[in-house]
Amino acid sequence: MNQIRVAKFGGTSVANYQAMCNCAKIVTSNPDTKLVVLSASAGVTNLLVELSSGNLDVANIEERMGKLAAIENSILDDLGRPEGITQEIEKLLHEISDLAKHAIIEHDDALTDRIVSYGEIMSTKLFTEVLKAQGFNAKWFDVRTVMRTDNRFGKAAPIIEVLSNNAKEKLVPLLNDYIVVTQGFIGSNAIGQTTTLGRGGSDYSAALLGEAIPNCNAIEIWTDVPGIYTTDPRLVKEAHVIPEITFSEAAEMATFGAKVLHPATIFPAVRRNIPVFVGSSKDPQAGGTWVRSQTTSKPTFRAVALRRNQILLTLQSPNMIGACGFLANIFSIFAKYGISVDLITTSEVSVSLTIDHTGSQSNGQSVLSEQLLNELKSFCKVRIDEGLSLIALIGNGMSQVSGTGAAVFSSILDVNIRMICYGASSHNLCFLVNQDQAEHCIAELHHKLLEDNPTIIQ
Numbered sequence: 001m002n003q004i005r006v007a008k009f010g011g012t013s014v015a016n017y018q019a020m021c022n023c024a025k026i027v028t029s030n031p032d033t034k035l036v037v038l039s040a041s042a043g044v045t046n047l048l049v050e051l052s053s054g055n056l057d058v059a060n061i062e063e064r065m066g067k068l069a070a071i072e073n074s075i076l077d078d079l080g081r082p083e084g085i086t087q088e089i090e091k092l093l094h095e096i097s098d099l100a101k102h103a104i105i106e107h108d109d110a111l112t113d114r115i116v117s118y119g120e121i122m123s124t125k126l127f128t129e130v131l132k133a134q135g136f137n138a139k140w141f142d143v144r145t146v147m148r149t150d151n152r153f154g155k156a157a158p159i160i161e162v163l164s165n166n167a168k169e170k171l172v173p174l175l176n177d178y179i180v181v182t183q184g185f186i187g188s189n190a191i192g193q194t195t196t197l198g199r200g201g202s203d204y205s206a207a208l209l210g211e212a213i214p215n216c217n218a219i220e221i222w223t224d225v226p227g228i229y230t231t232d233p234r235l236v237k238e239a240h241v242i243p244e245i246t247f248s249e250a251a252e253m254a255t256f257g258a259k260v261l262h263p264a265t266i267f268p269a270v271r272r273n274i275p276v277f278v279g280s281s282k283d284p285q286a287g288g289t290w291v292r293s294q295t296t297s298k299p300t301f302r303a304v305a306l307r308r309n310q311i312l313l314t315l316q317s318p319n320m321i322g323a324c325g326f327l328a329n330i331f332s333i334f335a336k337y338g339i340s341v342d343l344i345t346t347s348e349v350s351v352s353l354t355i356d357h358t359g360s361q362s363n364g365q366s367v368l369s370e371q372l373l374n375e376l377k378s379f380c381k382v383r384i385d386e387g388l389s390l391i392a393l394i395g396n397g398m399s400q401v402s403g404t405g406a407a408v409f410s411s412i413l414d415v416n417i418r419m420i421c422y423g424a425s426s427h428n429l430c431f432l433v434n435q436d437q438a439e440h441c442i443a444e445l446h447h448k449l450l451e452d453n454p455t456i457i458q
Helices: 017-028 044-052 058-079 083-105 109-116 118-133 160-176 201-212 247-255 263-272 326-336 370-377 404-410 435-449
Strands: 004-009 033-038 138-140 179-183 186-188 194-196 216-223 244-246 276-280 288-292 301-316 344-346 350-356 381-395 417-422 428-434
Touching (some): 033 118, 044 083, 044 109, 044 118, 058 083, 118 179, 201 216, 201 263, 244 247, 263 276, 326 350, 370 381, 404 428
Parallel strands (some): 004 033, 004 216, 033 179, 138 179
Antiparallel strands (some): 186 194, 276 288, 344 350, 381 428
16 A cells, blocks of 8 residues: 555545535545545634534524524535435535533533534535545545544543554555545544543544554644744734644644644654654645654744733642652542643642643533632632743753843743743743733744844853
C-alpha cells in the first residue's frame, strides 16, 4: 500500500455545501489522502448539546430542531436532494428529536454522548455524498467500530491497543480502494455505547487513526486559519504564521491556549513521529504550519498563548509543615474526578494550582463539582480565585538562557502577576494575570519579544 495521509476538517470547513466542496478539492488533489475525518458542521454540536440537556420543553426542542434541520437541509438542497441521502438525514433528525424529548424524562451522560454524536454522523454522510457526486470512489465508515474507549462519557479515553487492532482489521483494508470518510470526536465503549472524546476531540481522533495506520506519513488539520500563529491575530494584528514548529513547542501552545490544535493531537503523532500540517481549508494555497520532531530554527521566543477563564485554587493547611503525602492526597482527589492540573506552586503551608474553568467535557459542565470541593475541604482550607488568564511564552531553551526572565517581565512592568511557573520545561514560561490585563499583556510581549526587532537574548 502507498503512503497514506489523514485529512481532518473542522466545523467551519464543513459548514455548508460550498465549504464541503472546497474540502473535497483539497482531499482529491492529493492521491495519498485516503482517510478523511470530519467534525460536525459549524453550530451543530452546540445545538445538540442543548437538545441533550433535558432542560428544554417540547416547544424549545422543536425550535432547536428547526435550526438544526435548516443547516442539514441547506446542504441537501445544494446537493439536489438525492433520495437516498435525504431519507437518511431525515431519519437521523427524527431520531434526535425523539431522544431530546426522552432526555426531558430521563437524562444521563450516556444519552448526551449519543445525541451529540449525530452531528459528526450527519456531516460525514453528507460529505461522502459530495465526493460521490463529483465522481470519486468514497465510502462512509462508522468510526465507532474501531475507536474503542473507556466508559467515561463526555471525555472518554481511547484504548490504544484495541483501537490499533480494530483499525488494521476493519479500516486499513478499505484504504486501497476508497476515500474513506469517518467521524472525529466520537467512539464507543466495550458494549457498543456511543462515547465522545471531549470538545475539540476531532483533531485527537484524526491523530489516533493516523497512528493506527501503519503507513501514515502525514496528518493534516484543516481549519479556518492558515496555520499556527505567533499569537491570536484577533488580539495582535502583527501576529504571523509560523512556518514550522517542533512537537514540543506545539504541545505547549495547544495546552496553554492556542486553539488551532487540540492539546492531545500531538501525542499520537509524537509516538509514531508523524508530521502534522495545519492549514486553511478556505485558502489552501496560503501554506500553513508543519509540526515536526525537529526544525531548522529554534528561537528563544517562538509564540505567546492566552488561555482565559482560569481558576486559581489555593489549598492551605498547617499540617503541611514537615508532612509527607499532602500533595499525594490532593492529586488523588483530582485524579478521582478526572481533572488535569496545569500550574502548581507550593509554600510551607499552602499549595496554589490552576485548572480550566469549564474543563473539556462535551457537556461543558464546570470541573469544580460540589463533591470535589467537599473532599478537599475535609483536610484543608480552600480559596477559589476566578477571573484570571494564563499567559504562556513558548520557545526553546528558555530556562537555560540568561536574561530570559528580565526580558519577559521588563516588557510588562505595569501588569500584576498572580503566579509564575518557570523551569519545569525549557519550552515555556507561564504566569497568571487578571483577566482585564490579559490582552494588554499579550500585545506587549508580542511586540517586545516576537516582532521585527525583538529583544535579543544572548
